[in-house]
Amino acid sequence: MSKVLLYELAHARSGDKGNTVNVGVIARRPEHFPLLREALTTERVRAHFAPLITGGVERFELPNLNALNFLLHGALDGGGTVSLMTDAQGKTFSTAMLRMVIDVPDDPGNSREGGSA
Amino acid sequence: MSRATSLQPPATSLRIASGQGFWGDLLSAPVEQVRRGRIDYLMLDYLAEVTMSILQKQKARNPAEGYARDFVPLMGEILPDCVAKGIRVVANAGGVNVPACRDGILEQARTAGLEGRMSVGAITGDDILGRLGALVEAGHSLRNMDDGRPLSDVIDRVQSANAYIGAAPIVAALARGATVVVTGRSTDTALTYAPMMHAFGWAPDDWDRLAAGVVAGHINECGAQCTGGNCLLDWETIPDLAGIGFPIIEASPDGSFVVTKHEGTGGRVTTGVVTEQLLYELGDPAHYITPDVIADFTTIRLTADGPDRVRVSGVRGRPRTDMLKVSISYSAGFKAVGTLVYGWPDPVAKAQAADRVLRARLDRLGLRFDEIRTELVGWNATHGALAGPPPEGLPEVELRVAVRADERAPVERFTREIAPLVLTGPPTVTGFAGGRPRVQEIVAFWPALIDRDQIEPHLNVEVTVA
Numbered sequence: 001m002s003k004v005l006l007y008e009l010a011h012a013r014s015g016d017k018g019n020t021v022n023v024g025v026i027a028r029r030p031e032h033f034p035l036l037r038e039a040l041t042t043e044r045v046r047a048h049f050a051p052l053i054t055g056g057v058e059r060f061e062l063p064n065l066n067a068l069n070f071l072l073h074g075a076l077d078g079g080g081t082v083s084l085m086t087d088a089q090g091k092t093f094s095t096a097m098l099r100m101v102i103d104v105p106d107d108p109g110n111s112r113e114g115g116s117a
Numbered sequence: 118m119s120r121a122t123s124l125q126p127p128a129t130s131l132r133i134a135s136g137q138g139f140w141g142d143l144l145s146a147p148v149e150q151v152r153r154g155r156i157d158y159l160m161l162d163y164l165a166e167v168t169m170s171i172l173q174k175q176k177a178r179n180p181a182e183g184y185a186r187d188f189v190p191l192m193g194e195i196l197p198d199c200v201a202k203g204i205r206v207v208a209n210a211g212g213v214n215v216p217a218c219r220d221g222i223l224e225q226a227r228t229a230g231l232e233g234r235m236s237v238g239a240i241t242g243d244d245i246l247g248r249l250g251a252l253v254e255a256g257h258s259l260r261n262m263d264d265g266r267p268l269s270d271v272i273d274r275v276q277s278a279n280a281y282i283g284a285a286p287i288v289a290a291l292a293r294g295a296t297v298v299v300t301g302r303s304t305d306t307a308l309t310y311a312p313m314m315h316a317f318g319w320a321p322d323d324w325d326r327l328a329a330g331v332v333a334g335h336i337n338e339c340g341a342q343c344t345g346g347n348c349l350l351d352w353e354t355i356p357d358l359a360g361i362g363f364p365i366i367e368a369s370p371d372g373s374f375v376v377t378k379h380e381g382t383g384g385r386v387t388t389g390v391v392t393e394q395l396l397y398e399l400g401d402p403a404h405y406i407t408p409d410v411i412a413d414f415t416t417i418r419l420t421a422d423g424p425d426r427v428r429v430s431g432v433r434g435r436p437r438t439d440m441l442k443v444s445i446s447y448s449a450g451f452k453a454v455g456t457l458v459y460g461w462p463d464p465v466a467k468a469q470a471a472d473r474v475l476r477a478r479l480d481r482l483g484l485r486f487d488e489i490r491t492e493l494v495g496w497n498a499t500h501g502a503l504a505g506p507p508p509e510g511l512p513e514v515e516l517r518v519a520v521r522a523d524e525r526a527p528v529e530r531f532t533r534e535i536a537p538l539v540l541t542g543p544p545t546v547t548g549f550a551g552g553r554p555r556v557q558e559i560v561a562f563w564p565a566l567i568d569r570d571q572i573e574p575h576l577n578v579e580v581t582v583a
Contacts, residue, residue: 026392065414080562
């Protein structure tokens with residue numbers, strides 16, 4: 001197994017719904033999707049975001065888009081206009097997610113450019 | 118006359134262009150969409166969750182206001198092209214004063230010499246501010262969807278209340294020949310699929326096709342966010358963001374469609390770019406709930422269809438629910454944000470020391486806040502603790518302190534405590550030239566549900582010829 005920065009394997013977009021942030025995580029290559037599905041468990045993502053969120057995490061799969069969608073509850077200090085955060089709309093949670101380091105099997109295909117991971 | 122009336126056979130394809138992803142989006146975008154190539158419809162989304170309350174306040178000050186003012190001069194600019202080319206416009210620019218918006222457009226049309234050659238459809242009835250008390254009294258608790266509180270907790274502070282309405286009234290206005298349709302709180306997605314329902318003759322229970330229209334609407338509603346704007350994937354190589362093309366949905370009667378943009382414009386349309394937008398502000402992907410249908414985003418198929426073209430097909434839908442979402446806004450206190458910039462060396466240590474000084478002074482003044490939040494822009498403002506320790510040798514940070522309170526007074530006093538830090542706090546500080554921070558009234562969002570039959574009988578469609 002090797003450690004890989006999630007940013008190498010996935011891209012992402014995030015947005016807000018009240019005090020909840022959604023983060024869509026998309027495999028850069030279809031063959032990476034099973035790795036994401038395996039590594040990005042609800043528990044693992046909850047632990048990663050523990051310093052930033054007060055609520056739970058929900059996970060949804062979109063295998064048709066090689067993507068996972070996460071809802072991070074209690075992420076925006078009340079959300080919308082109430083929030084005092086610079087990022088009250090949760091726009092940068094996308095790359096906060098991609099800071100995760102995940103374990104992947106040793107395989108030269110597991111990097112962004114297809115080189116060795 | 119408009120090209121799609123009930124007397125003509127259903128269209129075989131339709132190009133629906135997006136002109137604004139929010140109120141304040143690129144002003145040139147709708148003009149480019151109309152002039153740079155063929156489109157059949159132009160949709161413009163103006164309403165974010167809190168926009169209605171801003172508009173309600175403007176209307177309270179001046180009964181002639183309360184709509185997206187920019188939309189009226191924009192119509193003056195593009196209506197001659199629209200009428201000449203048979204382009205029809207659908208926009209939720211009416212806010213809380215649809216008739217005033219309609220009248221403004223009619224005036225622009227007459228000034229442009231289009232008297233008798235165009236008409237405006239006005240959709241009203243989504244605004245339930247005046248009915249709120251009666252609805253609550255009749256047993257509609259309008260509980261907050263997020264935390265379950267009943268509306269009675271805040272009803273004396275409510276500033277606006279609008280039901281999210283679907284496509285039916287827009288379709289009705291189009292069927293009556295309206296060149297421009299203005300609505301209040303229509304859903305963003307309906308602005309895109311109402312033209313499809315009208316032109317293709319889709320039935321209101323054709324769930325799969327409506328769901329496909331919703332997906333098209335979700336892609337279109339954020340403007341250039343599906344053509345390379347705010348796109349993380351290979352962002353460094355996206356060409357000509359300065360001249361970015363806004364999206365065009367090329368729809369087919371079977372519900373499949375292609376996402377594209379005008380030739381020669383900047384940006385990029387690929388499956389990766391479109392996928393990012395599909396996931397934007399998404400909840401449970403299998404249940405994307407709208408007033409007209411529940412769309413299942415797990416059934417979407419994306420395929421490349423040539424340069425800057427992505428085909429979307431396979432979308433499935435489920436029957437709509439009996440409820441409509443209501444967007445209520447209410448007054449929720451005051452806030453202010455103060456900033457100062459600290460330079461090398463040790464900018465983080467200086468900013469943190471300044472924050473301690475500031476908090477001690479606020480404390481000594483006896484000021485009570487619901488929250489005081491400190492962020493250091495340049496280090497932890499976006500990713501918080503996930504950013505790790507501050508990097509060695511960081512050249513500068515911006516200290517950003519924000520406060521919130523129920524009362525205006527403590528927030529007002531806070532705004533006078535920022536500038537004094539320059540001469541009475543840690544050194545190497547600048548960036549105070551903007552003056553005292555502004556006290557902002559907080560207007561919070563209250564999402565709720567209401568029975569559909571409390572709203573739909575009140576909707577009204579009026580079409581007026583210029």
